[in-house]
Amino acid sequence: MTGLVCGDTVLTDDDLRERIAAAGAAGVDTPGRAVPIRATDRVDALVTALAVRAAGGVPLVGDDRWDGAYWAALKDRVDAAAPAPGMAWGTFTSGSTGTPRVVLRTEESWSASFPAVERLTGLTAADVVYLPSPLVSSVTMFSVAHARACGATVVLPRTHSVSAADLANATVLHGTPYALRDILERIESGSAHRLRVALVGGARLDPRLRARAEAAGIAVVSYYGAAELSFVATDADGSGLRPFDGVEIRVVDGVLWVRSGYFAGGYLGDVDGPFRRTADGWGTVGDLAADGPIPLRLRGRGDGAILTAAATVVPEDVEAALLGIDGIADAVVFALPHERAGDLVAAVIEPAAGRRPPTAGELRARVGTLLTGTHRPRRWFWVDRLPRTAAGKPAREQIRQGAIEGRVARVV
Structure with a gap:
């Protein structure tokens, strides 16, 4: 055998x-x-x-x-x-x-x-x-x-x-x-x-x-x-x-x-x-x-929540909405420090195989129908493939630091 x-x-x-x-x-x-x-x-x-x-x-x-x-x-x-x-x-x-x-x-x-x-x-x-x-x-x-x-x-x-x-x-x-x-x-x-x-x-x-x-x-x-x-x-x-x-x-x-x-x-x-x-x-x-009956509805990790504009934004909630946009294969949402506004909701997207990334205008138009104002990303970035941990999860801190330090391309 x-x-x-x-x-x-x-x-x-x-x-x-x-x-x-x-x-x-x-x-x-x-x-x-x-x-x-x-x-x-x-x-x-x-x-x-x-x-x-x-x-x-x-x-x-x-x-x-x-x-x-x-x-x-x-x-x-x-x-x-x-x-x-x-x-x-x-x-x-x-x-x-x-x-x-x-x-x-x-x-x-x-x-x-x-x-x-x-x-x-x-x-x-x-x-x-x-x-x-x-x-x-x-x-x-x-x-x-x-x-x-x-x-x-x-x-x-x-x-x-x-x-x-x-x-x-x-x-x-x-x-x-x-x-x-x-x-x-x-x-x-x-x-x-x-x-x-x-x-x-x-x-x-x-x-x-x-x-x-x-x-x-x-x-x-x-x-x-x-x-x-x-x-x-x-x-x-x-x-x-x-x-x-x-x-x-x-x-x-x-x-x-x-x-x-x-x-x-x-x-x-x-x-x-x-x-x-x-x-x-x-x-x-x-x-x-989420409270309520089965099936279980997960909303991400509490320690990853983003506090912005007097609202608490759970990144996984936003990521789930972004996956509903045609042309996005995956996305990571995170808090992007901003000198005057505190933390901004930001997203790094991975375009679908063989597709160009949507423009910033296209993304704003689409999220406007999917998310409330406080949950819409204010800054957009993109990579061909999101870096991942050995377990296959997005390497969130690496992705976030890459965006903050300017090593990830902005969506224009």
Whole structure:
């Protein structure tokens, strides 16, 4: 039985077990010790991670694209942290707004959700699971653990981009909307594929992307979750997010609270973060949601709100409206400092493939029908492709700084 495929490397389950055994303790000197791992060879990185786990340590895979000095500082921080007994997996947060934290979790916090994911996707040992996000992503490491538990084959990308060759055998995708978009562009250009279902998370899913996938014969299960909370809500048919099996949801003063058995254990070291828990088991990462019945309507992160003209603007609300404009593939909205007006609502747009960016006049005309005055962007910028984190989310702080420092083109 094939266990792992990455480019020309094909390992059977027995091959993979032998390589894990050969790696030995892989740097684990104490149970619960977090071991930072970074390698350009993805097979080597994954084998090391699985060896660390087998030895009772906590594998923590970094991104091989990170700057060496940046990685060295993260590694020093991880190495200095005390062991975390009982923890099994560690992942970096996306780092979309700054330095990533390390989220620790038990084996059971992931494995308890495996049956529900299998019901949603139909995943079995006969499937071939394509994981285009890098190993630094919790999306990928979760599905590696899941595939090994159920006996499915894992396909890792040979590069940092989607490959037509990888699509030829994969039957299940677990990735971000951006990976799904890249895959659909290849399929629509004639690449053969066997994908039957896509499990998509990490960012909002444009309904148009779901429709394109379904037209290609791919069922889509989108979900909302967080590294600290794991799965929270899913949408299997486009009708809206509903609580994942075993999850309770409530909204208090506009903030989403969740209770389930899938929570992470916390952060590595003496690090503060958005994850908060109550004595009776409810937890939050500060995400905002609309009051009212299911389906769940998310409104972004409370700490990213823009205060302007005596109004509170949630960037994700504006971004959702901008995606309704023809010619915009994606957008990031942020607070742009202004000497006299305080913060202005600004947006960086990514034009649809092969399209020119709309003019400022066109954008103003369109948003005038979609957004109230306080929520309309006052400054517009554009890039061919928005920079993204390893998890596929827009690199918000990088995008914002690029606009503030004049490194991003203005829309005229």
